Amino acid sequence: MLTRQVIRNAVEAALAEDAPNGDITCETTIPAQAQGEARLTAREQGVMSGVDVFAAAFAAQNPTIEVTPHIADGERFESGQALATVRGPVRDLLTAERVALNFTQRMSGIATMTSAFVGAVAQAEQLPGYRAPYAYARTRIVDTRKTTPGLRAFEKYAVVCGGGHNHRYGLSDAVMVKDNHVAALAEQGIDLSGAIRHIREQVGHTTHIEVEVDRLDQIPQALAGGADTIMLDNFSLDDTRRGVDLIGGRAIVEASGTMTLERVPSVAATGVDVISVGALTHSVRSIDLGLDWA
Structure with missing residues (x-):
């Protein structure tokens, strides 16, 4: 269902929608050679979904970007927890950031709500x-x-x-x-x-x-x-x-x-x-x- 090709098609379409003619902010403020590192951080607790999608968004923007996950899909996380690290050209990291977050935030929201409903079913036995x-x-x-x-x-x-x-x-x-x-x-x-x-x-x-x-x-x-x-x-x-x-x-x-x-x-x-x-x-x-x- 959620194959690599499905993911790639979706993130490429999202990137094209967000920056159809490039990211003029990054191109006019960030040196082309600048390298950087950032962490995907949870602002609240939840259940993870979309690790591969998060990575694919950066890879579609620039294949040299390295994404290191610190959590797997289906695992719970707490507020403040680092979920992944990304390293690479700063321009490309910033350009792909919102698309990567949009997918992962929504998918994790669905996983978190589903987990709550599954927990509610367990209460029925009492x-x-x-x-x-x-x-x-x-x-x-x-x-x-x-x-x-x-x-x-x-x-x-x-x-x-x-x-x-x-x-x-x-x-x-x-x-x-x-x-x-x-x-x-x-x-x-x-x-x-x-x-x-x-x-x-x-x-x-x-x-x-x-x-x-x-x-x-x-x-x-x-x-x-x-x-x-x-x-x-x-x-x-x-x-x-x-x-x-x-x-x-x-x-x-x-x-x-x-x-x-x-x-x-x-x-x-x-x-x-x-x-x-x-x-x-x-x-x-x-x-x-x-x-x-x-």
Whole structure:
């Protein structure tokens, strides 16, 4: 997903956007031969994501720049901690600085938020009436397609760094029948179970089929059609428990809709297998990182 070529294409495009005709500040103030060293420093605690992207931004600007990471993706850091050292021509270090930080700050912000949601799931085990999920040892936190256009690979990778899991990458990866699909089918006189069976006849045997439902009475139809995953969209806690009981391990159960850190433990305690959280990528705050000169 986040390959070297994907990274290179993105950082080159970002550098071209930021300095389409060069960096006139550096070119008029910094001697061409000047060499320097700086440290990537955390201004607050968080979870790291984007070490390779940080390095790639400098390499794309000037391959002679040396980047020495002091942390790996997925590791926690504290405020004031040095995360990497960069050495090379000062002009190029300064030109690439903002692009390198922009990627790393956002990715680390996503990883940090994801880690918080994963921690909230762990709290569910302490709640009265907690039920373990059928499919996994612990309820999974997953992302959605609510990502920044052009940066999906970076953002979904950051979710994994934070201990989360990825939902489908895009529309080509799996069948997902949502409420608008169901409504359109109903207008044609096709019920949900019939639609799922029709889909199954057309796709390969490895293709996963997920169905979104917003009422309990839709669950028997989804099961009859043979859905692999049933998403309970904006269900109350009581209806989520009933939904888990109705499905009874015959499909993966996903809970979705307005998930917050405060709500997640209670939702996880119902026994759902997966909780999808759009906020991981669409409402994240970048982590404050800076480049401090030695």
